Amino acid sequence: MAKYLVRRVLYMIPILFGVTLVTFLLFNVAGGDPAAQAAGRYATPEQIQTMREQMGLNKPLTYQYFDLVKSIFTLDFGRSWSSKQEIKTMILHGIGPSLTVTAPGFVLSLLLTIPLALMLANRRGSIWDKTAMVICLGLTSISSVVYVLAGQYVLSYQIGLFPISGWDSSWEGRWHYALLPTLIMVVLSLGSYILFFRTIFLDEIYQDYVRTARAKGLPDRTVLLRHVLRNALVPIITLVVLQIPFLIVGSLLTESFFSIPGLGGLIFQAIQEADFPVIKAMTVMSAVLYMVFQLLSDLLYALVDPKIRLGA
Amino acid sequence: MTRWIAPTLVLFAALISCSRRSGNIENALEYPLRINLSSLDPAQSANEATSEVIPNMFEGLLQYHYLKRPLVVEPLLADGMPEVSKDGLVHRFKIKKGVRFHDSPAFTNGKGREVTSQDFVYSWKRLADPATKSDGWWIFDGKIKGLNDWRTKRAKGETEYDAPVEGLETPDDRTLVIRLTKPFYQLHYVLTMPYAAVVPKEAVDKWGAEFMNHPVGTGPYAFESWVRGNKVILTRNPGWHGETYPAEGGPEDREAGLLADAGKPLPFVDKLTFHEMPEDQPRWLNLLKGSVDFAGIPKDSFDAAVQNRTELKPELMAKGLRLMVYPWPDVVYMGFNMEDPVLGRNLELRKALCYAYDQKTANQKFYNDRVITAHSPIGPDMEGFDPDFKLPCKEYDLEKAKDALKKAGYPGGKGLSPIEYSTAASTTGRQFGEYLVQQMDKIGVKINVVTHSWPQFQDRLRNKKSQLFGMAWGADYPDAENMLQLLYGRNVSPGPNNANFKNKEFDGLFEQAQKLPPGPARAELYRKMREIFARELPWIPTVHRLGYMLVHGWVKNLKPHEIVDGHYKYLRVDLEKKKALKEKL
Numbered sequence: 001m002a003k004y005l006v007r008r009v010l011y012m013i014p015i016l017f018g019v020t021l022v023t024f025l026l027f028n029v030a031g032g033d034p035a036a037q038a039a040g041r042y043a044t045p046e047q048i049q050t051m052r053e054q055m056g057l058n059k060p061l062t063y064q065y066f067d068l069v070k071s072i073f074t075l076d077f078g079r080s081w082s083s084k085q086e087i088k089t090m091i092l093h094g095i096g097p098s099l100t101v102t103a104p105g106f107v108l109s110l111l112l113t114i115p116l117a118l119m120l121a122n123r124r125g126s127i128w129d130k131t132a133m134v135i136c137l138g139l140t141s142i143s144s145v146v147y148v149l150a151g152q153y154v155l156s157y158q159i160g161l162f163p164i165s166g167w168d169s170s171w172e173g174r175w176h177y178a179l180l181p182t183l184i185m186v187v188l189s190l191g192s193y194i195l196f197f198r199t200i201f202l203d204e205i206y207q208d209y210v211r212t213a214r215a216k217g218l219p220d221r222t223v224l225l226r227h228v229l230r231n232a233l234v235p236i237i238t239l240v241v242l243q244i245p246f247l248i249v250g251s252l253l254t255e256s257f258f259s260i261p262g263l264g265g266l267i268f269q270a271i272q273e274a275d276f277p278v279i280k281a282m283t284v285m286s287a288v289l290y291m292v293f294q295l296l297s298d299l300l301y302a303l304v305d306p307k308i309r310l311g312a
Numbered sequence: 313m314t315r316w317i318a319p320t321l322v323l324f325a326a327l328i329s330c331s332r333r334s335g336n337i338e339n340a341l342e343y344p345l346r347i348n349l350s351s352l353d354p355a356q357s358a359n360e361a362t363s364e365v366i367p368n369m370f371e372g373l374l375q376y377h378y379l380k381r382p383l384v385v386e387p388l389l390a391d392g393m394p395e396v397s398k399d400g401l402v403h404r405f406k407i408k409k410g411v412r413f414h415d416s417p418a419f420t421n422g423k424g425r426e427v428t429s430q431d432f433v434y435s436w437k438r439l440a441d442p443a444t445k446s447d448g449w450w451i452f453d454g455k456i457k458g459l460n461d462w463r464t465k466r467a468k469g470e471t472e473y474d475a476p477v478e479g480l481e482t483p484d485d486r487t488l489v490i491r492l493t494k495p496f497y498q499l500h501y502v503l504t505m506p507y508a509a510v511v512p513k514e515a516v517d518k519w520g521a522e523f524m525n526h527p528v529g530t531g532p533y534a535f536e537s538w539v540r541g542n543k544v545i546l547t548r549n550p551g552w553h554g555e556t557y558p559a560e561g562g563p564e565d566r567e568a569g570l571l572a573d574a575g576k577p578l579p580f581v582d583k584l585t586f587h588e589m590p591e592d593q594p595r596w597l598n599l600l601k602g603s604v605d606f607a608g609i610p611k612d613s614f615d616a617a618v619q620n621r622t623e624l625k626p627e628l629m630a631k632g633l634r635l636m637v638y639p640w641p642d643v644v645y646m647g648f649n650m651e652d653p654v655l656g657r658n659l660e661l662r663k664a665l666c667y668a669y670d671q672k673t674a675n676q677k678f679y680n681d682r683v684i685t686a687h688s689p690i691g692p693d694m695e696g697f698d699p700d701f702k703l704p705c706k707e708y709d710l711e712k713a714k715d716a717l718k719k720a721g722y723p724g725g726k727g728l729s730p731i732e733y734s735t736a737a738s739t740t741g742r743q744f745g746e747y748l749v750q751q752m753d754k755i756g757v758k759i760n761v762v763t764h765s766w767p768q769f770q771d772r773l774r775n776k777k778s779q780l781f782g783m784a785w786g787a788d789y790p791d792a793e794n795m796l797q798l799l800y801g802r803n804v805s806p807g808p809n810n811a812n813f814k815n816k817e818f819d820g821l822f823e824q825a826q827k828l829p830p831g832p833a834r835a836e837l838y839r840k841m842r843e844i845f846a847r848e849l850p851w852i853p854t855v856h857r858l859g860y861m862l863v864h865g866w867v868k869n870l871k872p873h874e875i876v877d878g879h880y881k882y883l884r885v886d887l888e889k890k891k892a893l894k895e896k897l
Contacts, residue, residue, distance in 0.1 A: 033771075036770070036771065036774070037770070044806060045806075047442070050442050050467050051442075051445065054442070054443065054445070079521070082350055082351075083350070083351075083524070083525065083540060084520075084521035084522050084524055084525065085522065085525060090540075149593055152593055152594060152597060153593070153597065156597065156601075157597045157600065157601060163603070164594050164597045164598050164601060164603060165587075165589065165594040165598065166542070166543070166587065166603075167539065167542045167543070169539055255541070256590060256591055257591045257593070257594055258594070259541065259542050259543070259587060259588055259589055259594065260541070260542070261539045261540055261541040261542040262541075265541040266540075266541065269348050269540075269541060272348070273350060
């Protein structure tokens, strides 16, 4: 296990190198001149040059690349060109609001969809199953913007269940604003999650061991929970763990529509303002998070499935 | 496991019921910003969000009279209007007594100190300092004696803030003398802009580049909090130097009830909240729900709100909303690159494109008719704007377009390579491009629409690479000079004259006009420049936009104008009316 862990961590180094290199080349070589953008529309070449020096863009590219790599290890991404704040602080401030919406939404989705999918798989071909499939396909076919627009219009404006948009920085106050985006996140994931989990459960439900368990006279509930669900845990863990980085990074669309000061909005604004240090930090951070959680999901496989031997 | 479903739903329903809050009626105003706020530093106040928020906290020497139209400049932190020398080169200001900065930890004991004339010199040097990266340096660039030299030396690290600048003299704490390099009759206009506001050195030193997140000014409202991407809150400044509501205005102001509060002390409202709402729907729904007090109308909601172009729909009137329509001093145009070998040297070709562009249909399609067709660069509500002036080629006439094309040497478009139209890569930009393609196709001219990211688009203009491009300019001050400089020969790219129009006669008139104070002689020069524009056609001016504002009935004293900033101090909330009207929403 330890050997496997070390090997996987070592594998991450070239991947990280690739990610940082592509990010660096995209923004520093192919992405136009950030100094010209920062200097404004009518800047003279001299003014642009002065700006380049102030932004450290006159340093050799290798030096600038080394700065980027160093920032991953020191977690010091410097300051935003736009807000002048420390990027580390901006990210830390943004994680809370993003997770306030995405984490409960994700947990609620799982709590609703896993049992529903299990029930549907168990009643495959029934009227319930067929109806649910049509609804789920319908739900996945609709653009996510429609859910946001409809949710705000019907639930907030017409019925008045939630505030239309906004945020409260206090932990007690933010639930007031987080409920509708959370609900929309749940609805957004219902269709695709049910379809996904149902397929996984169906793969298991027709296996010989399930037939044997039923033949032994085990109650349906025990068969589903102890055998089917347990054996389907590997793909479920993959989905759950690999989803976590996206939960942290937040939802650009939801945060923009609900004025939530999370990381999704941070990325959106950084792109709009060509705030390269923030874009670079977020790109690299997302890649690192993805790699870390991928490793974590591999480790969890071994815990839930004794057949999997890591490093074998 | 299914037993989780019911409790989960019950828990969610319980949270919903807890989330329903009863709203208290506060003496406060809430406004939705259409774009995200980027800075609270007056040196970086270029966009509509910053200019909505910053002037409530920061003040300069002068301001526009709130009600008078055309716009009139009046003192703000200046003690009366300045003494101006006969040649217009020396402006002597007295600073009002008792003006104090907001309380801030940057000051000893946290108490804001009194503003002196040296603070203005510091603030303007800071604007000139390349390290500030201000987008507002242009207001003083080349205009104040010695300031450009100071800036150059500062860039090289060869000077400090305490080094004297010839054009900025402070004989005493309350006197500021500005010496200009040449007459600049727009000086008083630019001194009303947030860029020219006074900032305390102590706070800039304390916060450094983060001053933009910790603003300290002198205005009627002081900074309370800002959650980026969400909202900024300002609260009444108890130590404000004070001002009263204007007692003068036009007859229409009295009729509109805008003089009812004449002479009363400002500000009326205790708290301002600016919500960052970049999406149209939440902005619109929050307005209808009364969560914000006034806002513009998003394009897609226009038909739901307005009928016959200027009338509010009865269902919205029943909710106590009122519609305000006001002209924007701006111009939207398609610029020809006059250095382009095809377009730049062929007036008849430019005329052909102008005649073939169906402006009326474009106004309906893209602006819901919320515009005035533009015939010159000079926007409405500005000195030099003539509503009766008509640019001949703005009359949509395909026959005349075809004739002009023939005269240009391209009958039926034959022999003419596709013209490249550059625009920013937005949905609207692409739609404009597609419309142009359709229009020009009618006379046989092929248009190739090329979309770019905004920085790439700027790069192309800066490097004179575009043939034909779409652009807009909002006036910084109510003087046609601000629009006509877009055609001045010395301002060619990378300057704001992106059409790279060079005409000796035009440039001569422009330079002559710069030396003249406002008046008939200068207006005549502006008229002549407009004639040259019409003759040479470096652009196809398309529209001047109109502002549409929906305002709740409880908001009093609102008189919007695109150039007048810092109007929140004049606004009043009728709390009784708000309570009554909000129940209907």
